[in-house]
Amino acid sequence: MDTPLSTRTAILTVLMHDRSFGLEIIEKVRTRTHGKIVLNEGSVYPALKALEREGLVRSFEGEPLPERGGRPRRYYELTGEGRRAALEQKRAVLGLLLPAGAF
Template sequence: MKLLSRAEEIVLVTIWKLQGNAYGITIREKIYEDTGQKWSIGAIYAPLHRIQKKGLVKTFEGNPIPERGGRSKVYYEVTDKGKKALAEIKSVNESIWNEAPNLGTERS
């Protein structure tokens, strides 16, 4: 399988971490918590749309709520294919870092 882009990877991992509570706002906040970067909404939706097209995530709708102007939340969920991809990313990441000398920045 082709590797995902960094943005796609981050979004996909975040959705997995949020486990059923992943929609635009929560994804954005979680990314902020994890990386310290504030992504714009557009920056989230572009990779989101791509991984959805690749079939790594699927959507389901919640109930319409007034805070969203009467719209429902669109939740994202990682599919089985997505899980395989996540596993692959993880192993690739680990194998990349494997054998890399200590950077000396981590506290032991």
């Protein structure tokens, strides 16, 4: 990922909009960046676990899905503290991209 965006920042940004599951987070980042940022499972899942340990994200199991052999997906959503952290990250990234005082 050759950008100022970390896996952590990308996850927090995606989760600002709605809860999601791991592979969907990867796809949303790829789609929203027009393929310029491609996260891999090997970085996303450990980052999600770390964010959960820090209290920024909470996870829960969805309904069992036939296409997953009856297994549920694990969904992730921001906590209140996670939403604050996501907004801080957003401001930091914008600060890198926009001239001072532009936002």
